Amino acid sequence: MLFVCYPKCTTCQKAKKWLDENHxxxxxxxxxxxxxxxxxxxxxxxxxGFPIKKFFNTSGLLYKSMELxxxxxxxxxxxxxxxxxxxxxxxxxxxxxxxxxxxxGFKEKEWECLKDE
Numbered sequence: 627m628l629f630v631c632y633p634k635c636t637t638c639q640k641a642k643k644w645l646d647e648n649h650x651x652x653x654x655x656x657x658x659x660x661x662x663x664x665x666x667x668x669x670x671x672x673x674x675g676f677p678i679k680k681f682f683n684t685s686g687l688l689y690k691s692m693e694l695x696x697x698x699x700x701x702x703x704x705x706x707x708x709x710x711x712x713x714x715x716x717x718x719x720x721x722x723x724x725x726x727x728x729x730x731g732f733k734e735k736e737w738e739c740l741k742d743e
Contacts, residue, residue, distance in 0.1 A: 627652040630721035641720045641732035650740050661714035664707055674728035678706045681730060683718045
């Protein structure tokens with residue numbers, strides 16, 4: 627599994643601790659140093675079944691400073707994907723990518739399914 631996170635993020639720290647406590651193996655990737663690219667994000671979004679909007683870090687400073695709350699609705703999916711691929715700080719985290727699914731954000735109940743993988 628690939629665990630995409632921002633190490634300074636407290637939610638990411640909680641998710642990492644949960645993974646470790648549940649003995650779930652993963653490869654960690656710092657989203658700021660190694661942002662997911664366009665094709666990678668496109669695959670993850672398709673696999674997740676979630677709308678692209680769910681992949682935006684709506685509480686982030688960059689999202690707010692770019693005033694994306696008002697602009698996203700006018701953008702095409704292609705434009706949204708390019709924007710997400712341009713800066714890791716726009717991407718909601720943590721992301722957990724397995725062969726079967728993609729989880730966005732950390733909600734312990736949603737992550738419980740990982741214990742069976």
